[in-house]
Amino acid sequence: MDQPNILEAQKLTKVYEDGLCALDHVSFSVKAGEIFCLLGDNGAGKTTTINLFLGFLNPTEGIPFINGIDVTKDPLAAKQHVAYLSDVVMLYPNFTARQNLDFFARLGGKNNLKREDYYNVLRQVGLQEKAFEQRLKGFSKGMRQKVGLAITIVKEAPAIILDEPTSGLDPKAANEFLAILHKLRAQGRAILISTHDIFRAKEISDTVGIMSEGKLLAVKTKAELEHENLEKLYLDYIQGKVAA
Amino acid sequence: MLKILLEKELRDIIYSTKFAITFAAAAVLVLLSFYVGIRNYQESIHEYENAKTTNAANIAAQTDWRQIQDRVFRKPQPLEILVNGVTNDVGRTTDMKSSGELNLINSRFSADPLFAVFRFLDLNFVFVIVFSLFAILFGYDAINGEKEAGTLKLVFSNRVSRASFILSKLLGSVLALGVPLLVPLLIGCLMLLGFGIPMSGLEWVRLGMVIVAGLLCFGVFLTLSIMISAMVARSSVSFLLSLVVWIFSVLIIPKGSVLLASQIASVPSIDAVETQKRKFSADQRQKWLEVTQQWFSSRMKSSASFSDSGFVNSMAAFQDSMQKVSEDARAEFYSRLDEDWRNKKDWQERWAFGISRVSPTAIFQIAAMNIAGTDVGMKFRYMQQLSRYREAFAETMRKKTGSSADYFRIVIRRFSGGQNDQEEKQKQLNPSEIPEFVEQPRGLGDTIAASLFDMGLLVILNAVFFGGAFAAFLKFDLR
Ligand SMILES: Nc1ncnc2c1ncn2[C@@H]1O[C@H](COP(=O)(O)OP(=O)(O)O)[C@@H](O)[C@H]1O
Numbered sequence A: 001m002d003q004p005n006i007l008e009a010q011k012l013t014k015v016y017e018d019g020l021c022a023l024d025h026v027s028f029s030v031k032a033g034e035i036f037c038l039l040g041d042n043g044a045g046k047t048t049t050i051n052l053f054l055g056f057l058n059p060t061e062g063i064p065f066i067n068g069i070d071v072t073k074d075p076l077a078a079k080q081h082v083a084y085l086s087d088v089v090m091l092y093p094n095f096t097a098r099q100n101l102d103f104f105a106r107l108g109g110k111n112n113l114k115r116e117d118y119y120n121v122l123r124q125v126g127l128q129e130k131a132f133e134q135r136l137k138g139f140s141k142g143m144r145q146k147v148g149l150a151i152t153i154v155k156e157a158p159a160i161i162l163d164e165p166t167s168g169l170d171p172k173a174a175n176e177f178l179a180i181l182h183k184l185r186a187q188g189r190a191i192l193i194s195t196h197d198i199f200r201a202k203e204i205s206d207t208v209g210i211m212s213e214g215k216l217l218a219v220k221t222k223a224e225l226e227h228e229n230l231e232k233l234y235l236d237y238i239q240g241k242v243a244a
Numbered sequence B: 001m002l003k004i005l006l007e008k009e010l011r012d013i014i015y016s017t018k019f020a021i022t023f024a025a026a027a028v029l030v031l032l033s034f035y036v037g038i039r040n041y042q043e044s045i046h047e048y049e050n051a052k053t054t055n056a057a058n059i060a061a062q063t064d065w066r067q068i069q070d071r072v073f074r075k076p077q078p079l080e081i082l083v084n085g086v087t088n089d090v091g092r093t094t095d096m097k098s099s100g101e102l103n104l105i106n107s108r109f110s111a112d113p114l115f116a117v118f119r120f121l122d123l124n125f126v127f128v129i130v131f132s133l134f135a136i137l138f139g140y141d142a143i144n145g146e147k148e149a150g151t152l153k154l155v156f157s158n159r160v161s162r163a164s165f166i167l168s169k170l171l172g173s174v175l176a177l178g179v180p181l182l183v184p185l186l187i188g189c190l191m192l193l194g195f196g197i198p199m200s201g202l203e204w205v206r207l208g209m210v211i212v213a214g215l216l217c218f219g220v221f222l223t224l225s226i227m228i229s230a231m232v233a234r235s236s237v238s239f240l241l242s243l244v245v246w247i248f249s250v251l252i253i254p255k256g257s258v259l260l261a262s263q264i265a266s267v268p269s270i271d272a273v274e275t276q277k278r279k280f281s282a283d284q285r286q287k288w289l290e291v292t293q294q295w296f297s298s299r300m301k302s303s304a305s306f307s308d309s310g311f312v313n314s315m316a317a318f319q320d321s322m323q324k325v326s327e328d329a330r331a332e333f334y335s336r337l338d339e340d341w342r343n344k345k346d347w348q349e350r351w352a353f354g355i356s357r358v359s360p361t362a363i364f365q366i367a368a369m370n371i372a373g374t375d376v377g378m379k380f381r382y383m384q385q386l387s388r389y390r391e392a393f394a395e396t397m398r399k400k401t402g403s404s405a406d407y408f409r410i411v412i413r414r415f416s417g418g419q420n421d422q423e424e425k426q427k428q429l430n431p432s433e434i435p436e437f438v439e440q441p442r443g444l445g446d447t448i449a450a451s452l453f454d455m456g457l458l459v460i461l462n463a464v465f466f467g468g469a470f471a472a473f474l475k476f477d478l479r
């Protein structure tokens, strides 16, 4: 693995105004062609970590890097190298799938895409053909998630950050989703995913980071997990039976 | 970047079902207000013409100028009907006479109570109630709604500055909502043309000013509600806040300011003033009678004949001089009373309007009424013009009757049944010999001067809330 670090968290620490320490010196990195999974219960600090990468929050301490750019110093430049999908994906209900995609593609700097290009991306994420020109109003969560994924794909950024992308998806939709992620990995993207789903985490990721109460307790590679029971490991970690 | 965001904003609003429904409703109400206004105008102009014709016929049926009962009617103006203001509360008819107090009676509401029930549907109502609601309906979740839909984070995961986002939000909302509203307004103006409503160039300019003021008021609510949506995280809360602001602005502040002003600056009731006037007039009549009796008895002693033309002439002269003295005294007393009352009323109104200017819709209403000339000063200005006209009227009557006395016209007639009178009876009167009263509209300069302050306030409020929304969003928590 001699790939460069695309995403890097350096001792990220966040203390909220109310004094809550949501993140405590969290460090990890994601290389090109790697899927890194932040695994943790609700409230573990996953979204906080992601928000720091996107400059929605300023770290109390530490630095998030995207493609080597310090997000706290030049957030706008850093954001050119990352595609992001938030945990709430309502998108614009009055726009069609294609119009949603078109808007975000142009925001991401893709100005010359044609209708057919958008259709190709929408096909790629497995949205039914007849939904392409339908308003999102009537879309199911799974369909909206697909459009959301299309939005992250179309930007063609080296880093992709997905916050709880599979929560609320039915198994079939979730499987399709994972297939696309593998394709993206094959293209050499660095992918950071947060989830509270142990099985998905083991299934899709090259590296799993176990988070609890703002601390990154362990980072395990796929090879290390081959011989371990991740579920047991996870519970042990968050119950403090294994020293971090 | 701004262009992409602006384009999205326009589409997002115009494609929405919310827009389709609320815009259709607003458009229908605008057109309806023009239509109702036009019909009202046609009806009242018809009534006005009829009243004038009847009045002329009544005069023409008379043979003696001393017996006529001339009436002056207030001509309906097209703008009054689009911005009612106090129009329908001000009387439309005046019994014209050479002396004594002139009164306006027979207001639209007193003559047609049913009309009072439906008084609300004028252009003013549409601007105050409908447009402002339309604005907050789209403004309240402009920012926090995108946060709730997750699109805000999605947008800001790109190379987008906060300034360009909020700018596109504000400009986009103003364009996407304001420009469509111009369409029914312009159609309304075309309706005025189509129905052949006589509008002078000045009246078109004034209508244009009312529309500009209305759109400024709309802008205040739009920028204000966007500002609220950039200060509150949840759209349900900002909706409630915007609604509260709206209710205060439209319903509570205007009424409250009137109540408050009457507490601060009290004004004697119009009845109290009337009572004083009546008492003065009664005293005067009493004095008049006494003096006249003395005059008669002194004449009786000198035993002149009543039918003697010398007697008639000297009586007319006596009455004229009496008339002059008593009219001067009355005019002075009344005007002192009126002026005192007006001063107090003015003061109270100034308080009321001052306080009500906390509300943007009240500012608009004050501006619109001043532009249309239907503000609280309407009656006063009309009466001033009427008093000026009265001089011409009195002059005509003096020439026709040889006397300007009102009280004793009939007395003179009884005592002077001579030859001349017989001749006069044959001749019908020509009503067009009485000069016509034509109300002069406020000039453009006066109109601008009367509305400049409030127009300026609306512009400033737009700027303040625009800037406020901008500043609030720079600090807005995007997560
Ligand atoms: N704005 C905030 N102010 C205070 N505490 C917050 C704020 N946002 C999140 N938190 C707290 O920080 C912790 C981590 O939250 P989060 O990162 O959303 O967790 P996760 O995404 O892993 O479920 C939680 O305890 C949460 O309550």
Ligand SMILES: [Mg+2]
Pocket (backbone or CB within 6 Å): A046, A047, A048, A087, A164
């Ligand atoms: Mg989360």
